[in-house]
Amino acid sequence: GAGVSQSPSNKVTEKGKDVELRCDPISGHTALYWYRQSLGQGLEFLIYFQGNSAPDKSGLPSDRFSAERTGGSVSTLTIQRTQQEDSAVYLCASRRGGTDTQYFGPGTRLTVL
Amino acid sequence: KNEVEQSPQNLTAQEGEFITINCSYSVGISALHWLQQHPGGGIVSLFMLSSGKKKHGRLIATINIQEKHSSLHITASHPRDSAVYICAVRRGTGNQFYFGTGTSLTVIP
Numbered sequence: 001g002a003g004v005s006q007s008p009s010n011k012v013t014e015k016g017k018d019v020e021l022r023c024d025p026i027s028g029h030t031a032l033y034w035y036r037q038s039l040g041q042g043l044e045f046l047i048y049f050q051g052n053s054a055p056d057k058s059g060l061p062s063d064r065f066s067a068e069r070t071g072g073s074v075s076t077l078t079i080q081r082t083q084q085e086d087s088a089v090y091l092c093a094s095r096r097g098g099t100d101t102q103y104f105g106p107g108t109r110l111t112v113l
Numbered sequence: 114k115n116e117v118e119q120s121p122q123n124l125t126a127q128e129g130e131f132i133t134i135n136c137s138y139s140v141g142i143s144a145l146h147w148l149q150q151h152p153g154g155g156i157v158s159l160f161m162l163s164s165g166k167k168k169h170g171r172l173i174a175t176i177n178i179q180e181k182h183s184s185l186h187i188t189a190s191h192p193r194d195s196a197v198y199i200c201a202v203r204r205g206t207g208n209q210f211y212f213g214t215g216t217s218l219t220v221i222p
Contacts, residue, residue: 048208056208100161107154
């Protein structure tokens with residue numbers, strides 16, 4: 001069966017530009033997480049969606065970061081006015097309601113020049 | 114100081130050895146998660162624990178809530194176990210996970 005997919009797999013952008021990263025969770029998974037992994041750093045929680053509830057945005061590092069989840073499925077993470085410190089691998093994970101296991105996507109490697 | 118500490122940072126073992134990776138945390142938690150990140154970057158969830166012990170194949174995870182400590186054991190290690198093992202904790206009823214920086218394991222044939 002299809003796993004979590006993310007696009008693009010790689011994104012190179014110039015400082016100051018906006019970027020959109022996409023996550024397609026596993027069908028039927030109600031929970032969706034965004035994480036980021038910077039070079040040499042551990043994983044960092046960004047945002048959590050559960051069904052139709054308001055998202056938990058407590059991990060977003062600044063107001064340049066935002067995310068949406070349309071129709072309880074696809075999610076888009078948007079970074080406005082990118083900075084070099086935004087360079088990282090952005091990972092998405094989804095989880096079926098009532099279970100603990102998160103299924104991770106392959107990530108999007110973002111490089112801000 | 115990171116709220117989640119893992120040890121060792123790097124570990125090299127001979128095939129067949131018994132391996133232990135440790136995770137200590139400094140906050141009250143509702144659950145602890147062990148993840149495996151392969152050299153290509155893909156992440157797989159291994160265990161979610163809130164108490165006691167769980168076993169899956171050659172992998173065993175234990176947690177001691179009072180001591181704020183968890184261990185991941187690998188029996189009869191194999192080169193395909195080579196990966197980074199990451200510990201993550203969830204505080205209270207929140208959704209946010211706090212991650213350790215990982216233990217890089219290399220199993221030599």
